Amino acid sequence: MEIPRIPLGDWIESGLTWLTSEFSMVTRGISRFTQTGIDILNDGLFWLPEWALLGLIALLCWRLGGTRLAIGAIAGLALIWNLGLWEPMIETLTLVVFATLVAIVIALPVGIAAALSNRLYRVIMPLLDFMQTMPAFVYLIPAIPFFGIGSVSAIFATVIFSMPPAIRFTTLGIRQVPVELIEAADAYGATRGQKLFKVQLPLSLPTVMAGINQTIMLALSMVVIAAMIGADGLGSEVWRAIQRLRPGDGFEAGIAVVILAMLLDRLTQSLRKTRQ
């Protein structure tokens, strides 16, 4: 006897088709919002001459992370500029920054809610596991029917892919606040809101920042991959190098990604340290 194959894929596809047709209003809205956001960010960053932006970033690194980070930033960014990869680097940076902002705006309230409600916690944690273990490429496919080829789809996939750590760490951070401090806040008659803003959130901030750091790293890796669905930036340089079989170009763009990753990582980590 032959067991009929479960048409899981068909179901998902018809679900997606239904979603795209029913919610075209919503997707169009998201599309417009995202595109505008990216354009503004891009225009802003391109409006500044290279040397000015480089100087600004170095200054920021110096303030937050010290001299060594500043020197590293100058060297790394100068190399990217010299390789002629400044423009794609900015495009990638824009996508990362925008996707991270959106991810944080969604993740913080969700993380807080999951920390405060046991029921929500039990629903959200497996969902996060699912989101994180699903291969990154898979998110790219449904993004296209929703938002078409291009940056918006890239942002969509990136937000979904990079959000879980921010949620997870927010929840963890709040749950880690010692019971006795919660008791102390309660004993003095704090409302839920006062407890959250005066005790739970400030105390979980270092953990939340660690989550945001991971979110940024995941966003960067996804934004590069999203070149496959037409996202601009360093990823598309790599993609082009593959198609033309030019390993040299590919490695140059790859190195630029590494530099950007290190810079973002050190920056957010030093942000975390100064906050403590």
Place this chain on the structure above:
Amino acid sequence: MDETRPVKIKVRGLSKVFGKQPQKAIELRNQGMKRPEILEKTGQTLGLSNISFDVYEGELLVIMGLSGSGKSTLIRCLNRLIETTEGEIIIDGENIPTLKEKALLECRRRHFSMVFQNFALFPHRTVHQNAEFGLEIRGVEKAERHKIAHDALKQVGLEGWEDAYPNQLSGGMQQRVGLARALANDATVLLMDEAFSALDPLIRKDMQQELLQLQSKMQKTTVFITHDLDEALNIGDRIVLLKDGEVVQIGTPEEILTKPADDYVRRFIEGVDRARILTAESAMRPLRSTARESDGPRTALHRMRDHTIDSIYVVDRDRRLIGLLEADAASRAIEEGSDSIIPYLTQDFRKVPMDEPLHNLFAMFSEKSFPIAVIDQQEQLLGVVVKGAVLDELARAGEQ
């Protein structure tokens, strides 16, 4: 203690079951079962069972018991950090277990400040910000709460540490911050859960002393938890003794020591019972001043004033004790133009030999608590024992 003192908190029939089927546990309890049986039968822990007591206005009530006896549970039921299973807790006419959420917040803000065993200071707030936490929660003006917190910190001797963070302070100092946070809040009741247990013994003694001083200044109603009898004896006006979630005895330190309700209490005070080998001599203090039989009333009164005492022992030429002169009596002698104090002496005081067991002395402190005179075989006056000294001595004995 007389029963007419104003009651601040009235606890009646309070029980707490930890577990999912509290009613089942209560039923078994009503059938006369105790905590271990109930735990075995139902898996529910009977944390507190049918607790009733009063907290008088302005007193320092100590709740004492071994680990697991339910002290923390009890104090957390008072401000409802733990929900009760049955019973009433009435403060100013409000029954705490049935308050709605808003009323409960209001009640906590108005009535309760709490000091915790492990301090529970907020690590992200400065000492000053910790001290003003309660006021901030209540929405007190910034300038005002700043001042109040500053005063509270000054009161506990932490002036100048306002901008430090808790982790920069020693344990003793951290608990002072905890105390300042509670004092600044100016709630009507101070709850202290093993507030000094995490401190090392010397600091602990200091803190007890300071609490007593604050207490005599402010007369704040305080519920203080400890598992340590010495501490209880040292600071408590009255003591509630808990065992396995039940009250075994309520009484003054003297009553607990001299009339232990049962074997549990007796075992509890065994450490202190070494006091039975302690004698009046160990608690004896030298006299600040004595009068001679030949002194006139003016001289005697002058001595009393000089040494801020309101009665003075009178001795003869061989330092034999012949009586006690009260300040009132001396004044009367002056008014009546008498040259001698002899007719005005009273014999209404206690005298004991040096080897009198210390625990016998409690009963001797009557309403008029004259110091007890200590004499030798020749009736010579050697010194006096004051009430506080007896407790101090017992407490010290317990520590050894």
